[in-house]
Amino acid sequence: MADRVCLVHYHEIGLKGKNRSTFENQLVTNLRRALRDFAVSEVRRVSGHLLVRSEDGQATEELAHAIACVPGVARVSLAYCCALDQEEYCAAAVRALGEAGDFESFKVHARRSQTNYELHTLDLNRLVGSVLCEAFPDKRVEMHHPDATVVVHVVQNVVYVYCASGPGVGGLPVGTAGKVVTLLSSGFDSPVATWMVGRRGATCVPVHFSGRPMVSDTSEYLCQDIVEALAPAGMVGRMYVVPFGERQREISLAAPEGMRVIMYRRVMFAVAERIARLEGAKALVTGESLGQVASQTLDNITAVNEMVSMPVLRPLIGSDKQEIIRRAQQIGTYDVSLQDAPDCCTLFMPRRPETHARLDRVHEAWDSFDHDAMIEDLVANVEYVDFDQCPSYKPPRGMRARHKELAPAEPDHYA
Ligand code: ATP
Numbered sequence: 556m557a558d559r560v561c562l563v564h565y566h567e568i569g570l571k572g573k574n575r576s577t578f579e580n581q582l583v584t585n586l587r588r589a590l591r592d593f594a595v596s597e598v599r600r601v602s603g604h605l606l607v608r609s610e611d612g613q614a615t616e617e618l619a620h621a622i623a624c625v626p627g628v629a630r631v632s633l634a635y636c637c638a639l640d641q642e643e644y645c646a647a648a649v650r651a652l653g654e655a656g657d658f659e660s661f662k663v664h665a666r667r668s669q670t671n672y673e674l675h676t677l678d679l680n681r682l683v684g685s686v687l688c689e690a691f692p693d694k695r696v697e698m699h700h701p702d703a704t705v706v707v708h709v710v711q712n713v714v715y716v717y718c719a720s721g722p723g724v725g726g727l728p729v730g731t732a733g734k735v736v737t738l739l740s741s742g743f744d745s746p747v748a749t750w751m752v753g754r755r756g757a758t759c760v761p762v763h764f765s766g767r768p769m770v771s772d773t774s775e776y777l778c779q780d781i782v783e784a785l786a787p788a789g790m791v792g793r794m795y796v797v798p799f800g801e802r803q804r805e806i807s808l809a810a811p812e813g814m815r816v817i818m819y820r821r822v823m824f825a826v827a828e829r830i831a832r833l834e835g836a837k838a839l840v841t842g843e844s845l846g847q848v849a850s851q852t853l854d855n856i857t858a859v860n861e862m863v864s865m866p867v868l869r870p871l872i873g874s875d876k877q878e879i880i881r882r883a884q885q886i887g888t889y890d891v892s893l894q895d896a897p898d899c900c901t902l903f904m905p906r907r908p909e910t911h912a913r914l915d916r917v918h919e920a921w922d923s924f925d926h927d928a929m930i931e932d933l934v935a936n937v938e939y940v941d942f943d944q945c946p947s948y949k950p951p952r953g954m955r956a957r958h959k960e961l962a963p964a965e966p967d968h969y970a
């Protein structure tokens with residue numbers, strides 16, 4: 556019987572010249588890493604597709620499913636890999652259509668790439684079509700909107716035959732769009748925001764602020780679980796953890812109560828930007844969604860955003876909670892986010908947080924504590940956890956030695 560392989564399809568828009576090989580090579584590298592737990596014998600390019608072959612020659616639905624989670628994959632087809640032999644590929648077409656589930660109508664779609672095979676696509680359509688009509692006499696051929704399509708793709712001396720094909724997550728291979736630092740909590744939003752920029756090709760470096768030592772380190776473990784849940788997509792190589800509890804206490808003692816959350820956020824942004832510079836990341840990412848909670852009004856976003864000069868990407872700014880939850884279920888972070896853990900956001904929360912902060916008040920509160928020393932100290936004491944899931948992640952060299960040198964030029968951002 557013919558071997559079964561996975562054919563990986565990707566969108567080719569924008570993939571011209573050098574871009575194309577960078578894209579394909581990164582996707583091959585990422586797939587190899589993502590499929591480590593499967594006995595895969597090869598991942599290589601075949602005429603506008605990638606081919607994934609398992610050691611036993613019998614690729615499974617599970618393998619196809621794992622491939623579909625990798626950014627850059629538009630579709631995955633579980634194909635029979637046949638010799639250039641009419642009997643063999645026609646038999647494979649019968650099997651493929653037989654596995655199509657419920658269908659009333661079908662068609663054959665033949666393609667040829669790089670081949671001098673004597674049969675042309677029209678001949679192939681006719682030949683395979685007639686065999687299928689005989690094998691499935693009660694089904695009809697329908698050219699425009701068939702329920703099932705059997706693809707017969709001739710490439711050099713091989714014929715790939717498939718009917719089963721499922722969508723991938725799309726996007727671009729992680730590692731083709733540079734690095735970003737994502738502010739990650741264990742809530743629903745920021746894991747989804749991380750996944751979304753990762754799907755567009757960014758290598759993601761999450762930074763989590765925990766309430767340690769004032770609260771337990773549970774939120775840190777939940778964030779690690781989130782990163783593990785994102786492993787099939789291969790986006791994260793390192794997560795930074797910033798113990799923030801002590802500093803939050805200082806802020807809560809110094810700044811007016813209603814301003815606390817904005818002060819916490821300003822410090823978080825400043826520290827995240829410093830880590831981003833150390834990492835060579837070019838943007839910050841948050842899971843903010845306009846108006847979702849008190850800190851996410853336009854006024855408060857402005858009051859926090861002015862801390863940084865890097866672009867801040869907010870992929871969920873226009874999403875509703877329900878959409879975010881659905882996405883969390885799809886990407887596998889939902890169950891972790893469902894668990895409640897105190898993090899820095901639940902610590903020293905004001906009874907009535909400011910929802911429309913005036914900038915002069917914000918600046919007054921900001922000057923009520925030694926923010927520069929605090930930021931410096933938090934950066935100097937940052938911790939990190941490494942993950943072996945993201946081939947494009949390269950750690951910065953001499954992390955601790957370099958943090959001073961990368962301090963922002965002006966100590967007062969709003970001066
Ligand atoms: P999430 O579900 O991501 O926690 P949220 O709805 O709870 O978001 P906020 O608590 O206002 O909203 O947080 C807004 C954004 O700030 C988050 O999406 C995340 O990017 C960042 N953030 C919040 N808490 C933390 C934290 N403890 N560590 C790192 N980033 C955080």
Ligand code: MG
Nearest residue numbers: 740741742900
């Ligand atoms: Mg939160």
